[in-house]
Amino acid sequence: MTTTQSHDSLLETCIQACLDCLRECENCANACLDSDMVQMMAACIKRCRDCADTCDLCARFMARNSDIHGQMCSICAEACDHCAAECEKHDHDHCKQCAESCRRCAESCRQMATAMA
DSSP states (O other): OOHHHHHHHHHHHHHHHHHHHHHHHHHHHHHHHHSTTTTTTHHHHHHHHHHHHHHHHHHHHHHTTOTTHHHHHHHHHHHHHHHHHHHTTOOOHHHHHHHHHHHHHHHHHHHHHHHHO
16 A cells, blocks of 8 residues: 555545544534533533534545644544543443544544654
């Protein structure tokens, strides 16, 4: 496999991980907002919204092959780590699914950031 193919494959994988994470974060935030304990879930909602927005922007930077998508991936990995850490504090299925997606996205984004360094 050539370097370009490797980069393209890594890029596609990372974009998909960001989009999957975006979806899970939005689902988690919405489920938390619909719960009876919305005040208790405020930190989770905030982290999910930040992570979803970061994943969206990161995917867009990669899709347009921005010169700074490597840096954006580093920021996205950090946002995903923060969101996963918060979601892992809760026992709801949507929080568990979100945390898993965030961990996968963070790993993929770190690989992309390293490849772009």
